[in-house]
Amino acid sequence: VTPMTCPDCARDAEHCHGTLVRLADGTLECTDVSCLDTGRERHELVVPALPAD
């Protein structure tokens, strides 16, 4: 297995490794508690928050 390297880390681009959670009311939260900028462009991983089954 080839170890994965984050291409943005390799390029020294400003980004976040958290997952952006898009809530039903449109607000965005990040799984990374230290993330202060919930811009879509800073996040590779984005998921909608869905109600639990």
Next chain:
Amino acid sequence: MARAIWTGAISFGLVSIPVGLFSATDDHTIHFNQFERGTSDRIRYQRINERTGKEVEYSDIVKGKEVGDGDYVLVEPEELADIAPGRSRTIDIQTFVDLDEIDPIFFQKTYWLAPTDERYARPYALLREAMTRTNRAGIATFVMRGKEYLTALRADGDVLALETLFFADEIRDRSVLDVPGTTKPKGKELDMATGLVEAMSGPWRPEDYRDTYTERVEKLIEDKRRGREVVREAEPAEPTAMSDLIAALERSVADARGGRKPQEKKKASSAPDVPDLSELSKSDLAKMARELDVKGRSSMSRAELEKAVAAAAPQSRRKAS
């Protein structure tokens, strides 16, 4: 210098200009953290493996798309980068359009582009000046973190700005609004409304406007921190009745031409701080009623509020007549 959120190159004919992309705006919305009520326990998100329950590192996460019957196709970031249009590291300018031709509804967010090295300052300045001279914007697409962006590059003073745009199919059909009435306004009403627009016209000074809601949220937090009483905002003003439209327009035009904003209250000459209750909006009266602790104020009509405030107000606060 700030760190770029993306690096690549602007492709402009046969010219390639290596650039970094920087956010041009900040969102000052207050971001709340979540807690469980009755506790001081923070709510946390964790990315866990559904089967093992163990947390998964960022570097171990790949994307998967369901293809039916619970089957997923998994893709690596490199595989997505390989098929990304516009060679993924390039902002490909495909055409130049008149900047004024772009309907503001398409504008999404503004970024700045800066050359990554002094060597590229010349072609960068060349593109900027050419777009300034022609008042044109370069329409380009590029891919950033798994999403394709339609963009307009334009000159912004000494720098190049990149506006991300909505794709045409992302703009909703305005017919969903089902706006009532198809007759075009005309006659005195339209003349008055046009006169009001002209009387209220002025230069665009963005610094004159503040996010008062965010300020109130900050105050709420500060008040709660200090244990002070929290004051609620008054109700919004009532809509103007159709029968009052001409009168309201006439008064607004007169106010605007007199150098006052329409919402400003007329002040009695003999008592500068005494408002004329008959000219106050329902929300202003509700605010006064709350200050005067008028009982049953929340269910009162505007007329009832005026009467109650007049009765409850000290003599010096009533209309000077």
